Amino acid sequence: MPSKPINSDNWRAALGKNGFRVTTAQQTLIDIFAHSEYPLSAEQAWDVARQSRPKTGRATVYRMVEKLENLGLIRRVHGYQGCSHFVPTLPEQMMLFICMECGRADYLDRQPLDDLIEQSEHISGRQITESRLQLFGACADCKQDA
């Protein structure tokens, strides 16, 4: 449930710019990932895809997931219900929150975390090239309902 809805035209454009052909299989999958409120696995995306495009092959989905991840359009969610669910990447640097009640993904500003990491780099002499923070719990809505 990204606060900014994803524009799947941009995704198509991104594929085009990178020399990929824009096929119907791709369009189907792009729309699925761009508009899902929930992290989706390749297998789940495959199921959804076949509802509107039954011939869609399994390998095609995995290939497309890889492509979208490499282009930075989707991003892997580790931990909650497996390590291979994907959510749209938002333009800004953000970190993920997954509500374990309703399953929806939400995004938080990660500037404070980046500050923290930079501090830690200075103190420790390490160089940190990748950081992965994911938060799990109950979103404001679900917390209320409980």
Place this chain on the structure above:
Amino acid sequence: MPSKPINSDNWRAALGKNGFRVTTAQQTLIDIFAHSEYPLSAEQAWDVARQSRPKTGRATVYRMVEKLENLGLIRRVHGYQGCSHFVPTLPEQMMLFICMECGRADYLDRQPLDDLIEQSEHISGRQITESRLQLFGACADCKQDA
């Protein structure tokens, strides 16, 4: 490479206290996980185990990994080289750093992160029950060598 070496006797004791029998297969695996400087997958641990105890079965390793994880003695590393490598859990709340040059695990105080999370909880109305931060990069030694 936990700064505090793990005492595998404690792990044996923990198993005993929880009503598990202390078998030779368990001892082998405990020693492997407790003393490895690197995150180990079940498959890797199996390979190592069979060097000193060739009859060790695959399922046994997976069962033991699950047991150790449930008891909180080892902890899963998501992301670097797969999602199913394990490192010893240290007594304190710490977060993980993995050096992508030498592969060794190191631990950082996570108090600052917890403070950050608590702040975020207050502001957003969310309840955060689990947080997973892992940092990847070059440790001080490897950074020097580069």
Place this chain on the structure above:
DNA sequence: CATCTTATTGATACCAAGTATCAATAAGAT
């Protein structure tokens, strides 16, 4: 110490997620 109970083990077969292959298809350049 000998016996008994039962958790644990290892072998095997299995399952599911993901990958490699390759002939058929369809973008889209010409």
Place this chain on the structure above:
DNA sequence: ATCTTATTGATACTTGGTATCAATAAGATG
């Protein structure tokens, strides 16, 4: 309208992990 070649879908395969079940061995008991 044709041609080139990226992409596709079907299939077979690999790999990480699980279920089953008879055999083994902790360790409790007498």
